[in-house]
Amino acid sequence: MNGELIATQNCSSCPIRHRAVCARCDEDELGRLNEIKFYKSYVAGQTIAMRGDALDVVASVVEGTATLERVIEDGRTQMVGLLLPSDFIGRPGRETLQYDVTAVSDVTLCCFQRKPFETLLMEIPAVQQRLLEMALDELDAARDWMLLLGRKTAREKIASLLMLIAKRTMNQDGKVMGDVSRIELPISRETMANFLGLTIETVSRQFTGLRKDGVIDLDGNRIVRIPDLEGLLFETGDDGDGGTLF
Amino acid sequence: MNGELIATQNCSSCPIRHRAVCARCDEDELGRLNEIKFYKSYVAGQTIAMRGDALDVVASVVEGTATLERVIEDGRTQMVGLLLPSDFIGRPGRETLQYDVTAVSDVTLCCFQRKPFETLLMEIPAVQQRLLEMALDELDAARDWMLLLGRKTAREKIASLLMLIAKRTMNQDGKVMGDVSRIELPISRETMANFLGLTIETVSRQFTGLRKDGVIDLDGNRIVRIPDLEGLLFETGDDGDGGTLF
DNA sequence: CAGATCCTTTGATCTGCATCAAGGAAAGGT
DNA sequence: ACCTTTCCTTGATGCAGATCAAAGGATCTG
Numbered sequence: 001m002n003g004e005l006i007a008t009q010n011c012s013s014c015p016i017r018h019r020a021v022c023a024r025c026d027e028d029e030l031g032r033l034n035e036i037k038f039y040k041s042y043v044a045g046q047t048i049a050m051r052g053d054a055l056d057v058v059a060s061v062v063e064g065t066a067t068l069e070r071v072i073e074d075g076r077t078q079m080v081g082l083l084l085p086s087d088f089i090g091r092p093g094r095e096t097l098q099y100d101v102t103a104v105s106d107v108t109l110c111c112f113q114r115k116p117f118e119t120l121l122m123e124i125p126a127v128q129q130r131l132l133e134m135a136l137d138e139l140d141a142a143r144d145w146m147l148l149l150g151r152k153t154a155r156e157k158i159a160s161l162l163m164l165i166a167k168r169t170m171n172q173d174g175k176v177m178g179d180v181s182r183i184e185l186p187i188s189r190e191t192m193a194n195f196l197g198l199t200i201e202t203v204s205r206q207f208t209g210l211r212k213d214g215v216i217d218l219d220g221n222r223i224v225r226i227p228d229l230e231g232l233l234f235e236t237g238d239d240g241d242g243g244t245l246f
Numbered sequence: 247m248n249g250e251l252i253a254t255q256n257c258s259s260c261p262i263r264h265r266a267v268c269a270r271c272d273e274d275e276l277g278r279l280n281e282i283k284f285y286k287s288y289v290a291g292q293t294i295a296m297r298g299d300a301l302d303v304v305a306s307v308v309e310g311t312a313t314l315e316r317v318i319e320d321g322r323t324q325m326v327g328l329l330l331p332s333d334f335i336g337r338p339g340r341e342t343l344q345y346d347v348t349a350v351s352d353v354t355l356c357c358f359q360r361k362p363f364e365t366l367l368m369e370i371p372a373v374q375q376r377l378l379e380m381a382l383d384e385l386d387a388a389r390d391w392m393l394l395l396g397r398k399t400a401r402e403k404i405a406s407l408l409m410l411i412a413k414r415t416m417n418q419d420g421k422v423m424g425d426v427s428r429i430e431l432p433i434s435r436e437t438m439a440n441f442l443g444l445t446i447e448t449v450s451r452q453f454t455g456l457r458k459d460g461v462i463d464l465d466g467n468r469i470v471r472i473p474d475l476e477g478l479l480f481e482t483g484d485d486g487d488g489g490t491l492f
Numbered sequence: 493c494a495g496a497t498c499c500t501t502t503g504a505t506c507t508g509c510a511t512c513a514a515g516g517a518a519a520g521g522t
Numbered sequence: 523a524c525c526t527t528t529c530c531t532t533g534a535t536g537c538a539g540a541t542c543a544a545a546g547g548a549t550c551t552g
Contacts, residue, residue, distance in 0.1 A: 068389070070389065070390070070392075070393040072393070072397065072398075072483050072484075072485070073483075073485055074483075076397040076483075077397070078392055078393040078396040078397045080389035080392045080393065081389065091382045092378075093379065093382075094382075098386060098389070099389070121375075122371070122375075125368070125371050125374065128371065128374050128375060128378060129367075129368075129374060131378055132338075132374060132377055132378045132381060133339065135378060135381040135382055135385055136337045136339075136340075136381055138385055139381060139384055139385050139388060140344060142385060142388040142389060142392065143314070143316065143326035143327065143344070143345070143388060144316070145392060146316075146324055146326045146388065146391060146392055146395055147316040147318070147324040147326065149392055149395035149396040149443065150324040150395040150442075150443025151318065151322040151323070151324045151443060152318075153538075153539095154538075154539065188499070188500090189499075189500065189501095190499085196396075197395065197396030197397060198539080198540090199539075199540060199541080200499090200500080200501095201500095201501085201502085201539085201540075201541085202538090202539055202540075203500095204500060204501055204502080205501085205502080205539090207500095207501090208501075208502085220548095221499085221500065221501090221547095221548095237318050237320075237322075238318075239318070239319055399508080399509095400508075400509065434528095434529070434530090435529070435530065435531095436529080436530095444509080444510090445509075445510060445511080446529090446530080446531095447509090447510075447511080447530095447531080447532085448508090448509060448510075449530095450530060450531055450532080451509090451531085451532080453530095453531090454531075454532085466518090467517090467518090467529085467530060467531090
């Protein structure tokens with residue numbers, strides 16, 4: 001990782017402490033995490049780390065969005081993880097990174113040297129427990145994602161992605177965050193394509209298709225209006241009882 | 247879960263203890279796990295549990311193969327997990343099951359009531375740590391699987407599956423287990439199709455295609471001979487430095 | 493503001509896999 | 523051994539999405 005080191009802050013001021021690794025720690029444990037942590041920031045588009053890199057740092061996303069991607073030699077790329085604030089990068093007990101990590105927007109990471117972090121892990125069960133919870137949540141999300149990649153049509157894939165973004169716009173930390181019928185796409189057509197296992201042309205065509213069918217309105221190419229959320233949900237092929245994808 | 251209760255065995259005789267949840271426990275901790283565990287067995291094809299079922303039991307696979315699947319209302323089915331001996335079913339802290347669980351072969355499970363298991367989890371860090379390790383391994387496997395589903399061709403999917411089975415035939419618990427050039431497929435064409443996001447017809451055609459191209463030999467429809475493992479690896483589209491898929 | 497670069501859309505065409513349909517082979521039951 | 527059922531293969535056809543190609547729109551730069 002080659003991002004710029006910005007500052008060492010107190011963990012109690014860490015904006016993600018309530019959901020990230022330290023969510024269950026007491027003050028003493030927070031202090032111990034503080035001793036080994038530091039912040040790094042990256043600009044949009046920057047490569048944070050590449051497959052094969054030595055994994056001597058693990059980190060939590062504090063701000064911004066990053067992606068995990070696997071790439072085949074001929075250039076085919078599949079996104080395998082979308083990292084949002086509080087998500088974790090790297091895993092204890094592994095020496096090298098398995099994926100390319102890229103900053104989609106400007107990103108700030110809260111980093112820990114892996115070795116001392118692993119030591120803390122053994123001594124603070126609350127962190128271990130929190131990591132297990134996060135890993136299982138990600139596993140559920142990955143499995144919903146596999147259903148999407150393996151069995152959904154292009155239109156269903158796009159609709160699922162829109163629902164996912166709509167849900168997140170609506171609901172952040174359990175708080176309703178504003179008008180669901182107007183959502184802003186935080187990622188480019190190419191990023192969507194790599195997320196969904198499609199080409200950018202197909203993504204674009206599906207957007208115009210959904211617009212022509214009156215399911216969505218487009219305002220520029222980053223703002224989507226959804227007059228009828230139920231109508232969109234119907235397009236996803238989901239049964240409505242809610243997957244756990246993000 | 248409606249399998250037949252067979253016997254309560256001592257955990258130290260549990261055939262999977264070296265890799266499963268109890269891998270890191272001392273004798274005292276094993277004793278505590280023993281108090282709450284019991285075995286159940288299922289016959290090939292039997293449904294072990296269904297999406298939406300109350301998750302009051304978690305379990306380790308002792309013997310046999312089971313699958314996790316997600317199903318859309320119209321019948322489209324995607325396998326999202328292949329459970330082999332030592333793999334874990336269910337997750338602490340969740341009330342209902344997210345997937346259909348089916349026995350592919352005859353299956354024996356080592357079960358724990360979820361509530362007391364969760365209590366033990368808080369008290370025995372070794373189990374917590376082992377679960378985290380297993381969850382992270384599964385997450386890596388799921389991500390390789392996503393690359394396969396999203397970006398690989400039918401032929402590459404089949405080749406990847408064959409490599410996966412070959413690797414496992416070759417290497418079980420670090421021990422070389424016999425001739426790699428002759429592998430037995432443990433699953434039907436339909437199961438493969440649901441694994442790979444294909445139809446059974448396409449799976450079948452790809453097998454005949456690989457045979458006609460001399461990449462594999464078929465002996466019946468469950469025995470595959472691979473004269474040239476490198477040749478098969480080439481077909482997978484992988485770069486050879488090894489994913490972690492199972 | 494002109495030029496360059498990047499992102500997105502749209503069109504034309506192609507193709508890999510799905511779908512529909514039928515027949516063969518294996519496995520299990522009586 | 524025969525019937526039934528399930529699994530697998532093969533063929534014919536169709537279509538969703540990829541590919542190839544080109545032309546807007548944005549955004550950035552000097």
